[in-house]
Amino acid sequence: MGIKIDNELASRFLKGDRGAVGEVYLLTYRFLYFVSASILSNEEDAFDVVHELFLKCLSGFSLSKKESLVAYLSKTARNLSLNLLRKRKMEVEADPFLDIPWNEEPTPYLNAVLPGLSRKEAIVLALHLYFGYSFREISDFSSLPRSSLNDIYRSALAKARARLEKEHENANQKGN
Numbered sequence: 001m002g003i004k005i006d007n008e009l010a011s012r013f014l015k016g017d018r019g020a021v022g023e024v025y026l027l028t029y030r031f032l033y034f035v036s037a038s039i040l041s042n043e044e045d046a047f048d049v050v051h052e053l054f055l056k057c058l059s060g061f062s063l064s065k066k067e068s069l070v071a072y073l074s075k076t077a078r079n080l081s082l083n084l085l086r087k088r089k090m091e092v093e094a095d096p097f098l099d100i101p102w103n104e105e106p107t108p109y110l111n112a113v114l115p116g117l118s119r120k121e122a123i124v125l126a127l128h129l130y131f132g133y134s135f136r137e138i139s140d141f142s143s144l145p146r147s148s149l150n151d152i153y154r155s156a157l158a159k160a161r162a163r164l165e166k167e168h169e170n171a172n173q174k175g176n
Contacts, residue, residue, distance in 0.1 A: 031070070041146065116162075
C-alpha cells in the first residue's frame with residue numbers, strides 16, 4: 001500500500017512551500033517515526049529526529065530525479081538516527097570520569113560521590129559502572145525509559161565529576 005505523494009505535492013514540497021511540508025509531514029510522520037524509533041529504541045528521540053528532519057526540509061535540500069520523496073525522507077531519518085547514536089556513543093566514550101577503575105573495589109569512589117547524588121542517580125551510576133548493567137537491562141527491571149536513564153546517568157556523572165574535582169582541589173590546597 002505505501003505512502004503516495006503526487007508529483008505536484010512533491011514539487012511544492014521541494015520548493016519549500018510550508019503548506020506542502022505540512023501535508024507531507026501528516027502523510028509520512030508515522031512511517032518516519034517508525035524508521036527512527038526502530039533504530040533508536042527511544043520514543044522521545046525518534047520524535048525529535050522526525051521534527052529535526054522536517055526543519056531541515058524547510059531550509060531546503062536537493063533531491064535526485066531518480067529518488068522518490070518518501071525514500072529520501074526515510075533515508076534521511078535513518079541517517080539522523082544513526083548520527084544521534086554515534087554522537088551519544090562518543091559522548092560516553094570521551095568522558096574522563098569513566099577512567100576510574102570501576103571494575104576494582106569502588107567503595108572510595110562511591111563514598112566520595114554518592115552524598116551529592118539523588119537516590120536514582122546513585123543507583124543508576126552504581127548499576128551501570130560498578131555492576132556492569134547496560135541501560136537496557138536497568139530499564140527492563142526498573143521500568144524507567146532508557147532516555148530517562150541516559151539523562152539520570154549524565155546528570156550523575158556531571159555531579160560526580162564536579163564533586164571529585166572539588167575534593168581534588170581541596171586536597172591540593174591542603175597539601176600546599
